[in-house]
Amino acid sequence: MSDAQVIIIGSGMGGATMAASLAASGRRVLILERGDYLRASAHDRDDGSIFRDGHYRPEEEWLDGNGAPFNPGNYYFVGGNSKFYGAVLIRFRREDFSPLKHIGGTTPGWPISYEEMEPYYCMAEQMYSVRGKAGDDPTEPPRSADYPFGPLPDEPAIAELRKRLSSVGFHPSFLPLGVDLDRWLSRAKTPWDAFPDTNGGKLDAETGALNAALKHENVTLRTNARVQRLLTGEGNRITGVELSCGEVLLAPTVVLAAGAVQSAALLLASANDANPSGLANRSDQVGRNFMNHNCSAVLALRPFKRNDSIYQKTLMLNDFYLTGGRNGEPLGNVQMLGKISSTILQASSPLPGPVANWVARHSLDIYAMSEDLPDPQSRVTLENGQIKLNWKRSNWDAHLALVAKLKRVLRKAGYPFVLARPFDRRTPSHQCGTAKMGLDPVTSVVDANCRSHDHSNLYITDASVLPTSAAVNPALTIAALSIRAAEHIQANNEAA
Ligand SMILES: Cc1cc2nc3c(=O)[nH]c(=O)nc-3n(C[C@H](O)[C@H](O)[C@H](O)COP(=O)(O)OP(=O)(O)OC[C@H]3O[C@@H](n4cnc5c(N)ncnc54)[C@H](O)[C@@H]3O)c2cc1C
Known part of the structure; x- marks a missing residue:
């Protein structure tokens, strides 16, 4: 009940x-x-547990496009x-909301403009206490308010990289981040990228939003509560949900x-007589247009210079974000990775131990990220109830061009050895x-307010609604869209 x-x-x-945005309205x-709280343990800052042993990975198997x-x-x-994210909380660029010609095709644009999103980006930056430096990056879209906090400090090796990139004509800028640095480091001196947050050192969905929502007595959280089906009734409205234990919960x-x-x-698994191809799926678009950025790790080395950074992740470079292709097409974003250790390197590459040790001690570890374009054939389906993810990556030539450009830039900036994977x-x-x-x-x-076209009381407010992936990290955009959808729910007096 x-x-x-x-x-x-x-x-x-x-x-x-969404919960944080609705909490003050008094709605129950x-x-x-589905999961439980992440608790502090000996594993949470242990790179071997996380990257080699897959300690936090789920006991779940999906099928790839070949059925493997x-x-x-x-x-x-x-x-x-x-909880595992790199805490980069960056706005999509203004150009990302309009059709853009890429090497791999033209993106469709969004039904809302950057200007419509801007106030919600401000609210999301406040909610997640983003640290950044306004006006620092040439591709930064206009903003009506400054970041809540100034940027996180560079470690010496990154400060030097910044100087070297600027000296050869590029425009490095500070990464906008949701990290309380002192708090994060107080638990252990590790990077945060892909490490689970158990001490509130990251401003993540739990620490930035959920904890505030749960301070309101009208907001409740049930953990270990996996929804297996959404239910529909009269007028094709959603009547409630069914949990995997069989319990049915109703809500307007x-x-x-x-x-x-x-x-x-979930939408596909909820198919019923009135909605034979799944809920919210009259368009046959549910599960389609799956995107995930095209990414490489790029390691830059100066053989006699050690990199003693702990976290590293404070710099980005957007010189190729809107241009750089042979005909001026966008190539993507470049940002620091969390510092890679020898253990991480050995878990993700064939490098033998001594070589991995040496590389990890000297490398600056960089993340090159390019846009993946929507393709209806790139999709999530269910095969006998099991998830099949047939990701057809697109725009790969743009990514190869980004990595090639970045290698040249790094060599020019004084890092003679550059590896990419x-x-x-x-x-x-x-x-x-x-x-x-x-x-x-x-x-x-869904419509521009994240409301299902087919079910008037169903909203979808996660990454699935993004019409394009842009080439920057998605979390702040997901949060901004969710705040906007919550405003719509309240303005329409829904479920009041
Ligand atoms: C290692 C890593 C680093 C990343 N770094 C960044 C970064 O620096 N910046 C950035 O912007 N993004 C980053 N991301 C991506 C970012 O974390 C995601 O884009 C974002 O968390 C997606 O939010 P979401 O609400 O769509 O889904 P999720 O965060 O995945 O939330 C979905 C929730 O639903 C629950 N759930 C799933 N199924 C059910 C069910 N049937 N019933 C009940 N509950 C269910 C899940 O347990 C989960 O809690 C990173 C991701 C990873 C893995």
Whole structure:
């Protein structure tokens, strides 16, 4: 039983932000989270546990496009994938909201403009206490308010990289981050990128939004509560949800925020007589247009110079974000990775121990990220109830061009040895696109307020609604969209 007025499925970036945004309205909000709280343990700052042993990976297998099973790097805890994130909280660029010609095709643009999103980006930056430096990056879109806090300090090796990049004509800038540095380091001197947050050192969905929401007595969280089906009734409205234990919970409004892969899977698994191809799927777009950035790790070395950085992740370079292709096409974003250790290197490459030790001691570790374009054939489906992720990556030539340019830039800046390796396909960190937003119900799943075209009391507020992936990290955009959708729910007096 439940007397909730709003059920939110998932406590990740989209779900927790929705809960925080609705909390003060007094609506009775019930958050259903499949996972449990991440607790402090000997594993949470142990790179071997995390990267080699896969301690936090789920006991779950998905199928890839060829039907081969794999264990996905998709995390199910209170706070969702943001518990592991690199805490880069960056706005999509203004140009990302309009059609853009890429090497691999032209993106469709969004049904809302950057200007419409801007106030919500400000609210999201406040909610997640983002640290950054306004006006620092030439591609930064206009903003109506400064960052809540100034940027995190560079470590010496990164300060030197910044200087060297500037001296050869490029424009490095500070990465906008949701990290309380002293707090993070007080637990252990490790990077935060891909490490789980158990001490509140990151401003993630739990620490930035959920904890504030739960201070309101009208907001409740149920952990270990996995939704297996959404239910429909009269007028094709959603009546409630069914948990994997069989319990049915009813509510006048349901917000789906289980992450781009799981939300699509849930909608497909909820097919019924009135909705034979799944819920919210009259357009046949649910599960399609799956995107995940094209990414490589790029390691830059000066043989006699050690890199003693702990966290490293304070710099980005957007000189190739809007241009750089042969005909001026965008190539992507460059940002620091968390400092790579020898253990991480050995877990993710064939390098033998002594070589990995030496490389890790000297390398500056960089993340090159390019846009993946929407493709209806790149999709999540269910095969006998199991998730099949047939990711058809696109725009790969743009990514190769970005990596090649970056190598040249780094050599010019005084790092003679540069190695690059694409990221593993099993971890869909920046998954999005599987329930795309659009104005036309024939070609999209939700409207510009994240409301389902087919079910008037269903909202989807996670990464699945993004019509394009841009080439920067998605979490702040997910949060901004969720705040905007919450405003819409309240303005329409829904579930009041
Ligand atoms: C290692 C790593 C680093 C990253 N770094 C960054 C970064 O620096 N910046 C950035 O912007 N993004 C980053 N990301 C991506 C970012 O974390 C995600 O984009 C964001 O968390 C997605 O939010 P979401 O709400 O769509 O889904 P999620 O955060 O995945 O939340 C979904 C929630 O729903 C729950 N759930 C799933 N199924 C069910 C069900 N059936 N019933 C109930 N609950 C369910 C899950 O347990 C989870 O808590 C990173 C991701 C990873 C893995």
